[in-house]
Amino acid sequence: MAISEGLAIGALASRTGLAVSAIRYYEAQGLISPWRNAGGQRRYQRADIRRLSFVMIAQQFGLSLPEIREVLSGLPGQRTPTREDWTRISEKLRTHLDQRINTLLRLRDNLDGCIGCGCLSLPNCALYNPADRAKKGGSGPRYLMGDTPEA
Structure with missing residues (x-):
């Protein structure tokens, strides 16, 4: 398959480890935006592999899907994100992670x-x-x- 043809949903599932149903759900949530080929099949950009990987990591950090969608909206849609793009996003997430860490520390310290x-x-x-x-x-x-x- 040529890169210009995009990735089929099964190929994306194989590369990310996500179920096809999860990919469709994330699509419905606006986290990825495939296009349809002439046969009506979904096709995904190679950059969607990283976007979905980011979704899985961000959920582990405790971000909600709307928060993840907001973060991803800052990525370019027509090109693969660069290291600078991801660095900018990482810096924005630091505040959220610091707040979460502080909450967990308070919980730990008051648990007894x-x-x-x-x-x-x-x-x-x-x-x-x-x-x-x-x-x-x-x-x-x-x-x-x-x-x-x-x-």
Whole structure:
């Protein structure tokens, strides 16, 4: 197959390790954009191999599909991304990863105490959450999400 003809979905699945159904799902989510050949078959750019690899890695980092779509929108559509393109994206992801690392560190450091103090308003959390003050910040484990207990 000539490169100009693009990759068939089966070839893309083989190269990425993804199921054909997953590739179609990512297409539906706007993460890749194949074209159709004269026979109506999907054809993919070779650059889609890296795009899908990035999707799998970014999901492991905890990015949602909308966040991944936003990041990928910064890549060129008509050429293979360069090292500079990927470096620019990597720098943008640092902030997200740093926030995730900080959240995991807070979780680790507070795990032996009350997991999610403030999220369930347990009576024995009166020391850290009297009168359910954490509720003012919203639902969920407020202190683990970055809120700080009031003095």
